[in-house]
Amino acid sequence: MAILSIAQNEDIAREEACRILADGGLIALPTETVYGLAADATNGKAVARIFEVKGRPRFNPLICHMSGIEMAQRYVDFNALAMRLAEAFWPGPLTLVLPLRPGTAVHALTCAGLDTLAVRVPTGFAQSLIARFDRPLAAPSANTSGKISSTTAAHVATDLGDRVPLILDGGPAAIGLESTIIKPTEKGVELLRPGGLAASEIESVSGIRVARSAEAEPAIEAPGMLRSHYAPGAHMRINARTAAAGDAVITFAGAALPGDEDASIILDLSPSGDLREAAANLFDYMKRADAAARGAIAVVPIPNKGLGEAINDRLERAAAPRV
Ligand code: TXA
Numbered sequence: 001m002a003i004l005s006i007a008q009n010e011d012i013a014r015e016e017a018c019r020i021l022a023d024g025g026l027i028a029l030p031t032e033t034v035y036g037l038a039a040d041a042t043n044g045k046a047v048a049r050i051f052e053v054k055g056r057p058r059f060n061p062l063i064c065h066m067s068g069i070e071m072a073q074r075y076v077d078f079n080a081l082a083m084r085l086a087e088a089f090w091p092g093p094l095t096l097v098l099p100l101r102p103g104t105a106v107h108a109l110t111c112a113g114l115d116t117l118a119v120r121v122p123t124g125f126a127q128s129l130i131a132r133f134d135r136p137l138a139a140p141s142a143n144t145s146g147k148i149s150s151t152t153a154a155h156v157a158t159d160l161g162d163r164v165p166l167i168l169d170g171g172p173a174a175i176g177l178e179s180t181i182i183k184p185t186e187k188g189v190e191l192l193r194p195g196g197l198a199a200s201e202i203e204s205v206s207g208i209r210v211a212r213s214a215e216a217e218p219a220i221e222a223p224g225m226l227r228s229h230y231a232p233g234a235h236m237r238i239n240a241r242t243a244a245a246g247d248a249v250i251t252f253a254g255a256a257l258p259g260d261e262d263a264s265i266i267l268d269l270s271p272s273g274d275l276r277e278a279a280a281n282l283f284d285y286m287k288r289a290d291a292a293a294r295g296a297i298a299v300v301p302i303p304n305k306g307l308g309e310a311i312n313d314r315l316e317r318a319a320a321p322r323v
């Protein structure tokens, strides 16, 4: 692990960060809110590594950091209200949840298979790095799961040091609180997570009351988040031991199921048994299996270690009975 001071050599820090990111690696990055653990948001394996390093037992959608409105427009659709808010508060501690444009390069693992994407433009070095990299960065707070967010490079080094090749030191985070997350729709503004930008300030700019949602962040992460999550139309059987004719089979490490010769499709999450690759393929394969299934979707048992825990969590949610 290396710590590079941005104040001492900004150009070297930026170039080294871009090199690691382009290579599919992770970096710890200062933003005005908290330090982020960043990866190329278009690289599924790199994003899977974020969950691995944080030790997160489930895949929640991550915020995509952009260099500006123009870059964000490549990936999400802005309504008039969203545009007004972006113009007023970006760069800054405001995250907007907006409809994902179909067919963009943002990897499905970044938004956990949702059809919306959380986007924000950070200030300062982070913004200039993203502009140089010219791709969005997925970045949750740089801390292991269950610990508080890091606001200094030293915090990050203590918590994650042995698992991140590069920590960029930009001094203490100016705000020290995560960004405020809102969802601007035709109907108004919904507050999903209170944060570094006061709701009252958003209200004075938009002239619209911010609805303090019953679906604040804890609710999003609770099983309630299932409602907005992709659930396949076909019935899903996890830990399957057999396949029926017409089933779509999702397998792992080349495992075969009795009966899979009559499957409508067989998709291997990772022929080599790499859980990181499996995580990166998961959302895409669930959708492909759903499209191909003439019966159910049968999923072989996935080892419940490392990223396998988050993969199984997601599979269990997709297989849960619908209300
Ligand atoms: O200040 C911040 O926002 C920091 C710095 C690094 O930018 N980042 C951060 O990211 O806190 P993260 O990934 O930990 O925040 C993710 C939260 C999720 O838990 C979820 O509540 C919300 O953002 N979120 C992300 N995508 C969403 C979506 N499509 N719909 C609803 N909520 C979403």
Ligand code: MG
Residues within 6 Å of the ligand: 140, 141, 149
């Ligand atoms: Mg966090």
